[in-house]
Amino acid sequence: xxxxxxxxDVRNLNLDRVIHWILLAQLLxxxxxxxxxxxxxxxxxxxxxxxxxxxxxxxxxxxxxxxTFCIGVLAAYxxxxxxxTLVSREAGVSLxxxxxxxxxxxxxxxxxxxxxxxxxxFLLVVNFLYYEHVLMVIYLFATVFVITLALVILNSSxxxxxxxxxxxxxGTLFTLSIxxxxxxxxxxxxxxxxxxxxxxxSTGTTGFSETMSPGTISELFESDxxxxxxxxxxxxxxxxxxxxxxxxxxxxxxxGLTWRKSTTRAIGAPDIVRRSSPIEYxxxxxxxxxxxxxxxxxxxxxxxxxxxxxxFSMESERNIRxxxxxxxxxxxxxxxxxxxxxxxxQINLQLPNNFNPEMVRWSVSRRQTxxxxxxxxxxxxxxxxxxxxxxxxxxxxxxxxxxDDFWFGEKRGYCEHYSNAFVYIMRAAGIPARVVTGYSGGxxxxxxxxxxxxxxxxHAWTEIWLPNQGxxxxxxxxxxxxxxxxxxxxxxxxxxxxxxxxVDGEDIDSYISDISSLRAIQLTLDAFNHAWNExxxxxxxxxxxxxxxxxxxxxxxxxxLLPWMIxxxxxxxxxxxxxxxxxxxxxxxxxxxxxxxxxxxxxKGLAWSKHEAPLTFxxxxxxxxxxxxxxxxxxxxxxxxxxxQESRASQNMPLLVKKINTLKSNL
Amino acid sequence: xxxxxxxxxxxxxxxxxxxxxxxxxxFLFLVLLLIMLVGATNYQNNxxxxxxxxxxxxxxxxxFYTFKNLVGLTVKCGAVSPVFVDDDAIFPVILAAENxxxxxVGVGLQGNxxxxxxxxxxxxxxxxxxxxxxxxxxxxxxxxxxxxSFPLGMFRCWTWIPLQAECLVYPKPIEPEFYQSQLxxxxxxxxxxxxxGLDFSHIRNYSPGDSMRHIxxxxxxxxxxxxxxxxxxPTGDDMMIHWQDxxxxxxxxxxxxxxxxxxxxxKQQKKYGMSLPGIEIAPASGDEHTRQCLQKxxxxxxxxxTRV
Numbered sequence: 001x002x003x004x005x006x007x008x009d010v011r012n013l014n015l016d017r018v019i020h021w022i023l024l025a026q027l028l029x030x031x032x033x034x035x036x037x038x039x040x041x042x043x044x045x046x047x048x049x050x051x052x053x054x055x056x057x058x059x060x061x062x063x064x065x066x067x068t069f070c071i072g073v074l075a076a077y078x079x080x081x082x083x084x085t086l087v088s089r090e091a092g093v094s095l096x097x098x099x100x101x102x103x104x105x106x107x108x109x110x111x112x113x114x115x116x117x118x119x120x121x122f123l124l125v126v127n128f129l130y131y132e133h134v135l136m137v138i139y140l141f142a143t144v145f146v147i148t149l150a151l152v153i154l155n156s157s158x159x160x161x162x163x164x165x166x167x168x169x170x171g172t173l174f175t176l177s178i179x180x181x182x183x184x185x186x187x188x189x190x191x192x193x194x195x196x197x198x199x200x201x202s203t204g205t206t207g208f209s210e211t212m213s214p215g216t217i218s219e220l221f222e223s224d225x226x227x228x229x230x231x232x233x234x235x236x237x238x239x240x241x242x243x244x245x246x247x248x249x250x251x252x253x254x255x256g257l258t259w260r261k262s263t264t265r266a267i268g269a270p271d272i273v274r275r276s277s278p279i280e281y282x283x284x285x286x287x288x289x290x291x292x293x294x295x296x297x298x299x300x301x302x303x304x305x306x307x308x309x310x311x312f313s314m315e316s317e318r319n320i321r322x323x324x325x326x327x328x329x330x331x332x333x334x335x336x337x338x339x340x341x342x343x344x345x346q347i348n349l350q351l352p353n354n355f356n357p358e359m360v361r362w363s364v365s366r367r368q369t370x371x372x373x374x375x376x377x378x379x380x381x382x383x384x385x386x387x388x389x390x391x392x393x394x395x396x397x398x399x400x401x402x403x404d405d406f407w408f409g410e411k412r413g414y415c416e417h418y419s420n421a422f423v424y425i426m427r428a429a430g431i432p433a434r435v436v437t438g439y440s441g442g443x444x445x446x447x448x449x450x451x452x453x454x455x456x457x458x459h460a461w462t463e464i465w466l467p468n469q470g471x472x473x474x475x476x477x478x479x480x481x482x483x484x485x486x487x488x489x490x491x492x493x494x495x496x497x498x499x500x501x502x503v504d505g506e507d508i509d510s511y512i513s514d515i516s517s518l519r520a521i522q523l524t525l526d527a528f529n530h531a532w533n534e535x536x537x538x539x540x541x542x543x544x545x546x547x548x549x550x551x552x553x554x555x556x557x558x559x560x561l562l563p564w565m566i567x568x569x570x571x572x573x574x575x576x577x578x579x580x581x582x583x584x585x586x587x588x589x590x591x592x593x594x595x596x597x598x599x600x601x602x603x604k605g606l607a608w609s610k611h612e613a614p615l616t617f618x619x620x621x622x623x624x625x626x627x628x629x630x631x632x633x634x635x636x637x638x639x640x641x642x643x644x645q646e647s648r649a650s651q652n653m654p655l656l657v658k659k660i661n662t663l664k665s666n667l
Numbered sequence: 668x669x670x671x672x673x674x675x676x677x678x679x680x681x682x683x684x685x686x687x688x689x690x691x692x693x694f695l696f697l698v699l700l701l702i703m704l705v706g707a708t709n710y711q712n713n714x715x716x717x718x719x720x721x722x723x724x725x726x727x728x729x730x731f732y733t734f735k736n737l738v739g740l741t742v743k744c745g746a747v748s749p750v751f752v753d754d755d756a757i758f759p760v761i762l763a764a765e766n767x768x769x770x771x772v773g774v775g776l777q778g779n780x781x782x783x784x785x786x787x788x789x790x791x792x793x794x795x796x797x798x799x800x801x802x803x804x805x806x807x808x809x810x811x812x813x814x815x816s817f818p819l820g821m822f823r824c825w826t827w828i829p830l831q832a833e834c835l836v837y838p839k840p841i842e843p844e845f846y847q848s849q850l851x852x853x854x855x856x857x858x859x860x861x862x863x864g865l866d867f868s869h870i871r872n873y874s875p876g877d878s879m880r881h882i883x884x885x886x887x888x889x890x891x892x893x894x895x896x897x898x899x900x901p902t903g904d905d906m907m908i909h910w911q912d913x914x915x916x917x918x919x920x921x922x923x924x925x926x927x928x929x930x931x932x933x934k935q936q937k938k939y940g941m942s943l944p945g946i947e948i949a950p951a952s953g954d955e956h957t958r959q960c961l962q963k964x965x966x967x968x969x970x971x972x973t974r975v
Contacts, residue, residue: 114692114820118699121722125703128714137714144721148819155820156771165768169818173732177724184720191711539713573724577731584766591788595766614789 015113019056021150022113023049026104028143029123030097032131037094038082044075045101052104068105075102096126113154120147132322134532145174176576183572187565189558190541207455208292212251212259212437214395214402218414221393221488223455226286227439228294229530230451233280239296240500241441243332245461245473246294246453248438250311256352257402259420259435262311264343269308272300273470276333284533285324291315294438294453296330297473311434312336325538337470340432348432348465356403356424363428373431373466380425381479384418387411391418391477392486415477419460422476432465436473441492446512447520448527456492590639593660600664614639628663635659677743677763678828680813685826687734693821696726729819737772737815737824739765740786744808744832745793749965751926755797756806756834762813763791771817778812800836803922804969808832837965838919840927871895905950906932906939922964929964933957943967 015022027049034042055062063071075098076086083091100119107113124140124147131140149170156166207223209216228246232238252262283294293306293314301308306326307315316324351360370376390412398405398417403424406417413421419435426433440459442451461475485493515523535543541558548556556564598608598617606624608617618636622629638656689697700723707715745759760774764786773780774794784792800806814825873882873893883894908928913921925941932939933952940950941960946967948960 111692115695118692118696121718122699122703124718125706125715128712128718129710132714140714140718141721144718148725151820152818155817165770166818169732173725173728173818176728177721180724180727181717181720184723185713185717188716188720191708537713540711573727576728580728580731581735591766594789613791 015056015107018113018150018154019053021146021153022107022116023053023104025117025120025143025147025150026100028146029120029127030100032127032136032140033093033097033123036090036130037097041079041094041098044098048101048104052107062108063105065106068102071105072099072102075099093126096123110154114151117147117151117154132537134529145170148174176580180569180572180576183568184565185539186544186547187561187568189561189565190539190544208248208288208290208458209437210249210261210290210292212416212420212435212460213257214398214413214416214420217416217437217458217460218393218395220455220458221414225455226526227288227453227455227457228283228285229533230296230442230453231282231284231449231534232451233282234278237277237279237332239279239332242478243297244441244451245297245436245459245475246439246442246457247297247299247312247314247436248292248294249436250309250313250463251435251437252347254350254352254423256355262347262434264310264347265313266310267307268310269300269312270310270337272298272331273335273338275300275331275335278329278331280327280329282325282327282534284530284538285320285326287321287323289319289321291317291319293320293326295328296332298334298336299328299330301327301329323533323537325534335470337465338468340465340470345432345465348434349427349430351424351427356401358401358404358408359421359424360428362408363425367429373429373464374469376429376431377426377464377466377474380422381474381476384476384479385481388484389413389418389480390484390486391480391489393488415460418476418480419462422462422474423464426462426464434463436461436463440475444511445523445527445530446515447524448530450527450530452526590657590660593657593664597660597664597667600667625667628666631659631663631666635663677741678830679741679765680738680826680828682734682738684828685734685737685824687730687822687824689821690816690823693726693823696722696821700726725819726821730822732818733816733822733824735767736769736817737813737826739767740769740772740813741765742811742813742828742830744830747832747834749835749837749961750800751837752800752803752839754800756800756836758796758798758808758830758832758834760794760796760811760830761791762786762794764788769815771815773812773814775812775814776808776810780812780814798834800834803836803838803919803965805966806834806836808834835962835965837961838922838926840930841920841923842927843913843924906937907950908932908939908941910943918968922967926961926964929957929960 030045034045054060062068076095079091079094079098080086083094085091086095100116100123103112103116103119107116121144124143127136127140131137149167152166152170152173153163207220207225208227249261250265251259253260278300279296281296285293293316295312295314298312299308299314305317307317309315316326366379367376370379388411391414392412393414395406395413395417396410398410402417403421406413407421407425423433423435437458437460439453439457440461441457442453444450445452459475459477461473461477463471463473465471482490482493512520544561545556545558548554594608594614601607601621604624606620608614615636618632618639622632625632635656638659700719703715703719703722706712707719741763743761743763745761747756747758750756762769762772762774762784766788768788769786771783772786772792773783774796775781776796776798781796782794784794786792796808796811798806798808808830811828811830812825813828814823816823871894873895877895883896887893908925910921910925913924915921915924925943929939929941933954936952938950938952941948941963943963946963948956948963
């Protein structure tokens with residue numbers, strides 16, 4: 001046989017046993033990415049896989065390198081035509097997936113197989129850029145195990161080794177690596193602030209819109225999707241439900257149907273005057289593919305990756321395509337924008353011509369009936385309460401003069417209609433006003449001590465400007481008489497008041513006992529998901545320092561981390577290494593039984609020498625113990641058949657071991 | 668020709684003798700890990716971090732597994748049969764395990780692996796190391812290369828075993844064209860052998876049942892009939908193979924001729940003796956005698972280091 005040079009790694013590749021494992025490892029690492037690529041690529045990858053299997057099974061020839069290269073170029077071209085480019089994120093993923101599959105056609109030698117397995121590991125990282133849900137992560141780490149197992153099998157492919165042994169070896173290696181992995185995870189330095197967001201795979205949105213028109217918010221009521229979670233840090237300050245307004249976008253521009261952002265929106269928040277102590281909290285935002293961030297009215301915080309505008313809306317620098325966590329400070333009690341410049345004023349008074357004439361008249365004349373603007377506001381709110389205004393998720397569709405038809409006609413509407421009408425009334429009366437959209441309320445999860453805000457909590461309210469008070473929030477829907485609130489919406493309000501009880505300091509147990517068991521399960525699961533997001537996915541320098549404090553290692557500062565990590569790593573690896581080296585191989589019960597027999601005989605000088613063939617050993621025994629000749633012959637025979645036909649070991653081995661032990665005790 | 672050089676003593680691989688270092692794949696893996704680490708840091712992606720750390724850990728711990736896989740083996744060389752020049756000397760290397768299993772252990776020379784084997788506590792493995800015997804005399808297997816990179820294939824653990832095994836190489840038998848022999852008279856008989864030597868004394872007609880090996884094919888090929896060679900029975904006449912009988916000056920060629928004759932004589936179960944400068948071997952027959960003659964031929968004017 002030829003010489004196999006390990007050093008020059010041209011080992012023969014005996015694929016028969018191992019090809020299935022290699023293909024499996026590769027497939028598992030590609031599978032999640034299949035969801036992100038066009039179907040023809042998936043088909044192509046599977047096709048290549050079967051092709052390679054056939055090559056191995058039927059001893060076919062692999063295509064030459066030239067042909068494989070041409071296939072690769074063709075693939076790249078097809079991807080280019082699909083996406084129009086090769087450098088976008090989607091095209092990149094498709095390219096990686098297809099090229100990796102094609103590598104199978106080049107798998108001739110040992111080193112090609114190794115490369116495929118290494119690339120499988122690498123593909124997992126690519127997966128992690130897109131997926132972060134717990135179950136997916138479990139799947140991906142299971143794949144790590146399979147790849148490792150394939151690697152072990154490949155490295156023993158020169159000569160066959162039982163699967164059980166290989167499996168246990170891969171398993172032990174994997175398990176013992178976990179503590180070291182944990183150590184590195186805790187100590188490896190993280191940045192204080194992330195550079196930018198991961199690509200993420202979010203193609204979904206939360207339905208939140210940048211504009212408002214009738215229906216844009218009410219259609220979200222169906223959705224239970226979680227938009228974000230909030231963890232309140234401040235101990236002393238807890239907002240009650242009337243203060244839970246999550247600011248999203250401020251809309252000043254109305255064309256008769258749709259509200260849009262103001263053109264004067266610019267970066268740089270105005271000064272906040274007269275404020276209470278801030279409440280500190282962190283928001284963990286689910287990916288929604290846009291840049292909006294939500295904050296509690298009124299936020300006062302910004303850092304390098306958050307942009308704060310002059311209307312106190314916030315955006316991130318990049319689209320949010322994966323779970324994004326940010327810390328904020330807000331003032332629940334505030335004054336801002338006391339000086340309203342004329343342009344702003346103008347914009348926020350503007351009404352489109354030729355729309356809702358009745359409203360304009362009504363508003364102007366009603367304004368005359370009160371003294372101050374503030375009184376007028378209260379007047380309108382009272383009007384809502386006292387008249388037959390209904391709050392419903394399924395309002396009628398209003399045509400053209402939306403405000404008139406709503407206010408003077410049906411009087412049935414959702415928050416869009418009320419805000420729309422209210423701002424209209426204010427503007428007509430000469431009070432600058434604008435719409436704010438975002439979310440309101442939230443569900444408290446006692447299992448995790450945080451608030452859950454869902455798509456259904458989407459809300460629209462208003463801000464009006466009063467002299468000496470600046471911009472003030474007014475939520476016209478709060479003025480609707482409770483009896484005229486639709487049952488579904490009433491339930492939501494009920495939920496909030498329940499939360500208020502808790503916020504006021506009432507027993508958490510009674511709060512929990514009010515939760516149905518199904519809900520409790522859901523909430524517990526969500527709490528777990530939240531902890532996952534916050535502590536694992538969101539493990540940054542802050543969390544790191546918090547963890548060290550909790551463990552009692554306050555003395556560690558970020559600069560200390562690297563030397564400590566290296567030191568502890570060396571110690572831990574050495575310790576585990578020692579365990580590995582000392583570990584007695586349990587191995588073969590048969591070997592152990594024979595060793596015991598040999599040991600007993602060593603006193604009589606009959607012990608087995610290492611290089612002696614077992615059968616010779618038995619022969620020797622027979623000459624010394626002729627009285628046991630029959631037994632020994634039986635053992636000898638069984639041993640031969642066992643050792644050379646290993647397949648029935650599981651049945652025959654225990655019996656043989658027993659016989660040996662019996663012999664041992666007899667001797 | 669059955670006695671062989673006795674087996675060398677066993678050598679156990681202990682920690683001291685073994686080295687471990689990353690191989691190509693180990694370095695490739697390291698590069699891969701660095702890329703992954705940079706990517707993870709770039710995106711501050713904790714999942715990517717976890718994966719990278721897990722792989723780093725497995726890589727580091729595999730050092731110990733790889734090391735453990737090799738240490739504790741015992742190696743020795745089994746009995747080595749002598750060969751002729753231009754054959755391969757075969758050294759049966761036997762690996763045995765004390766009390767644990769060793770997988771994918773590579774055995775070879777000079778850093779090249781000849782074969783892989785598994786060594787289990789009750790199943791020792793034999794790997795045949797072949798070395799071409801281009802010269803007569805003694806071929807030595809001095810250092811054996813034992814290696815393994817099991818289980819992950821990223822680290823190569825190896826050791827050099829000073830085996831000191833030897834294989835005797837007899838000269839290549841070459842049929843002499845012209846040969847003059849002298850007989851030592853057993854004066855009693857005094858019958859002569861024909862010149863040209865030992866082939867056969869006469870032929871007779873073929874009778875069915877004669878061995879195919881003894882048929883005179885040349886005559887048959889010329890269409891002259893089927894005849895069977897008849898060999899003279901050992902008459903008790905002894906044959907003597909003399910160094911001086913050969914006219915060539917090439918020592919190696921002489922030895923090759925003598926070897927051929929020894930083998931032929933042995934095959935015919937004749938009694939024969941041999942004389943070389945400084946060495947006289949009285950006529951005798953049998954395996955042991957032949958072995959001794961061949962050994963003398965092999966070691967003629969070679970280092971006198973023999974362990975017979």
